[in-house]
Amino acid sequence: MPNASLWTLSNAQIAVEAVAITAFAVSGLLEAARKRLDAVGVCVVAGLAAFGGGTLRDILLDRRPFFWVAHAAWVWALLALAIAAMLFLRARHLDPTERAMQWPDALGLGLFTASGAQIALDAALPPIVAVLMGMVTAVFGGVLRDIVCNEIPSAFRDHRPYAVCSFAGGWVLVLAHALAAPEWLALTAAAATAALLRALALYTGYTLPAWQPAGRTRG
Amino acid sequence: MPNASLWTLSNAQIAVEAVAITAFAVSGLLEAARKRLDAVGVCVVAGLAAFGGGTLRDILLDRRPFFWVAHAAWVWALLALAIAAMLFLRARHLDPTERAMQWPDALGLGLFTASGAQIALDAALPPIVAVLMGMVTAVFGGVLRDIVCNEIPSAFRDHRPYAVCSFAGGWVLVLAHALAAPEWLALTAAAATAALLRALALYTGYTLPAWQPAGRTRG
């Protein structure tokens, strides 16, 4: 595990990570609540949203153990979060919670982008593949969440920049390594780029150019 | 393959296994029939329902060969089953078949839970991860079946206990091993717990507490 340093974090870093994972898990809880899933579905969808992206990246890179296997306490924390949500979350909380979670979610986007792309670079993969792995880590938890909930993934149809911010952050990481920057600086710059671009997009309401031709759907 | 003993079974055990796999495959056949899939779809969905959970577990645990690769005769049996169903199954058979299959399906839930969790314990994974792997083995065949058929997985929205029975059975296995019970006893107790809880839930019509807040769906 050449990148163990990523997870031997200071307390401040652990706090940031906890915020990011919680934001991703809550996005799964909210989607599950909207779809009226039962308790099992709530836990599974929250877990997919939080850990699905990193797990898919590790399957693609053939890395073991997964984060949630090496740190099984996170599975318990996720179960506790899901049970607390089922006890206390009401329909009128869903939209305010989602809006409040946008900012820690942007933080998670940055953090997962940087760690995922770094892991791929450590494995000596080509730059474009490393950038894709950062995107998979950051975005595909939400994609799996939406597929299980029988929705077209919001990352692919939302038109507000999300994966694109991760893409840009990944290239910052690649560039910083090409310039021989120290790893902590490269990771911080990549995570900050992705998170701040996402925050900027949320703040300004910018949307990607629309795809013109879709005038109908297949029957 | 440290757990080869699981599959070097007596004739009675092979019969139980065949009943369980067949029940899972039939759940795929019925779903494919309801969705009017063609012959290819029927075979694929039946195969996913029967072998998808174990295959996903083996991908997560990085184990090879898969059950259906090591025992390729099962692939032929599945094709024969699907073709027989297409020749003989009629619309009026769908609901009675599904009801008749609930009991062998409960048996499969127990059997797959016990074998999946045991494989994870043999790989020295933490107890909560072993329990999850039992659930993946028993439940995710049906999840993949429903995703391919463009449904929210019934295991996540049905409110009748299914994955929860598998969860309980997994903990029985962990507990039995912690008490140094012999492996055959641990496996039997775990499988029986999951299967009997499921049968009890079907018999009593018990449902999990509903998730209150879902008053609307996202547009």
Added chain:
Amino acid sequence: MPNASLWTLSNAQIAVEAVAITAFAVSGLLEAARKRLDAVGVCVVAGLAAFGGGTLRDILLDRRPFFWVAHAAWVWALLALAIAAMLFLRARHLDPTERAMQWPDALGLGLFTASGAQIALDAALPPIVAVLMGMVTAVFGGVLRDIVCNEIPSAFRDHRPYAVCSFAGGWVLVLAHALAAPEWLALTAAAATAALLRALALYTGYTLPAWQPAGRTRG
């Protein structure tokens, strides 16, 4: 990588391969356009359609690196194709493009079937599993494309032979190897069988026998 010979191709073979991958990617572009996905969705769905089948096969066979990791230039080519499509493709182009792509798509079906089944045979897998791996390579890119786009995979409900042609081509490969045919001949015969059967099915409009019982869908 025992089958590196598959990818050390002459220029003619590279051209055939490029046509096939492009046809698969365009099927993803068209589906994404119909579903009004944004730029990220268009690129991801095109990539899944082109490389998803081979990637899933490699995950199942535990092979690395993936084709698109070893040949990262293809990722750039795919991005360029997706951007060009978004600039130039209009709604009135969708149906004509899809019809024009049926023939290179049949070529891709044959090519991916032959290479996928050959890789499985090289790994000493049983014949039926090798045939399934050819089908996974050729068909599951489209399956993943349709799942992400929230459709029942067209390969499973279209009734026009598609996976069945791949199945037949895979058996030609197995048979040719059993007869000790040289590898180039076996590959060519398998690819030609699958592609020509598909072209014949398109030309004649033949459909698989319908599955009778489906008189209703589950609520």
